[in-house]
Amino acid sequence: xxxxxxxxxxxxxxxxxxxxxxxxxxxxxxxxxxxxxxxxxxxxxxxxxxxxxxxxxxxxxxxxxxxxxxxxxxxxxxxxxxxxxxxxxxxxxxxxxxxxxxxxxxxxxxxxxxxxxxxxxxxxxxxxxxxxxxxxxxxxxxxxxxxxxxxxxxxxxxxxxxxxxxxxxxxxxxxxxxxxxxxxxxxxxxxxxxxxxxxxxxxxxxxxxxxxxxxxxxxxxxxxxxxxxxxxxxxxxxxxxxxxxxxxxxxxxxxxxxxxxxxxxxxxxxxxxxxxxxxxxxxxxxxxxxxxxxxxxxxxxxxxxxxxxxx
Numbered sequence: 067x068x069x070x071x072x073x074x075x076x077x078x079x080x081x082x083x084x085x086x087x088x089x090x091x092x093x094x095x096x097x098x099x100x101x102x103x104x105x106x107x108x109x110x111x112x113x114x115x116x117x118x119x120x121x122x123x124x125x126x127x128x129x130x131x132x133x134x135x136x137x138x139x140x141x142x143x144x145x146x147x148x149x150x151x152x153x154x155x156x157x158x159x160x161x162x163x164x165x166x167x168x169x170x171x172x173x174x175x176x177x178x179x180x181x182x183x184x185x186x187x188x189x190x191x192x193x194x195x196x197x198x199x200x201x202x203x204x205x206x207x208x209x210x211x212x213x214x215x216x217x218x219x220x221x222x223x224x225x226x227x228x229x230x231x232x233x234x235x236x237x238x239x240x241x242x243x244x245x246x247x248x249x250x251x252x253x254x255x256x257x258x259x260x261x262x263x264x265x266x267x268x269x270x271x272x273x274x275x276x277x278x279x280x281x282x283x284x285x286x287x288x289x290x291x292x293x294x295x296x297x298x299x300x301x302x303x304x305x306x307x308x309x310x311x312x313x314x315x316x317x318x319x320x321x322x323x324x325x326x327x328x329x330x331x332x333x334x335x336x337x338x339x340x341x342x343x344x345x346x347x348x349x350x351x352x353x354x355x356x357x358x359x360x361x362x363x364x365x366x367x368x369x370x371x372x373x374x375x376x377x
Contacts, residue, residue, distance in 0.1 A: 205227075
């Protein structure tokens with residue numbers, strides 16, 4: 067069993083040691099580009115995060131790319147052989163973190179804690195009338211592993227929760243919308259929009275003026291998926307016009323977010339540094355190791371990605 071490890075901006079040795087413990091006898095190494103004239107060492111499988119095209123071109127015997135995160139948009143940009151499978155993580159500890167982040171953001175808006183923060187700075191003791199949950203419906207774009215977990219967590223606080231997905235999903239207690247034809251109705255039913263969609267050519271720029279303007283007046287956006295889902299200026303315009311009341315953004319078109327970007331100083335925008343859900347190494351290794359064992363046992367591998375649709 068030969069495995070190449072090619073994860074950009076990742077310290078390799080802790081991962082390599084963990085895989086060696088999980089898969090005794092495995093030959094796993096950190097990939098380095100072969101020098102001209104050198105015969106490269108070829109692997110059967112690869113553990114990756116944002117690998118370069120040169121890695122794919124060199125590793126001609128690969129059967130599976132095991133992505134150490136849930137997002138595979140970086141892989142879909144590469145020129146991949148038709149026979150090469152992409153396998154994503156199902157969770158790896160991210161869903162609970164994501165639910166924490168989103169619930170915190172939603173509750174912060176619902177309970178108006180942002181106004182209390184301002185009151186403290188100004189040393190003002192004020193009282194705000196409690197809002198009705200029935201008037202604060204939350205719409206979750208994307209009903210995969212992360213989206214479903216977030217929606218179910220929000221249910222625990224008794225918010226009305228709607229979900230939208232490209233294919234039908236039946237989740238207990240939730241109102242489900244499906245397909246582009248039901249997207250307008252989903253948006254109009256949402257006071258808070260939480261984006262957890264995969265990034266594909268079909269979903270890029272989906273958070274644009276036309277769609278965001280269909281949200282209920284005084285709406286909020288929470289984007290924890292990908293920065294390219296959002297048209298930045300469209301959001302700023304809707305916030306400045308008063309149709310939207312606030313946004314919590316964890317992902318951006320350029321990361322780190324450039325110092326000159328308007329999001330940093332906008333009074334209605336909360337910026338966090340792509341920290342809503344981080345991959346946990348122990349759980350990731352265990353899950354990928356299990357999938358690799360399934361390959362050699364001739365079993366079905368959960369998490370294979372449709373390279374056309376991106377999920």
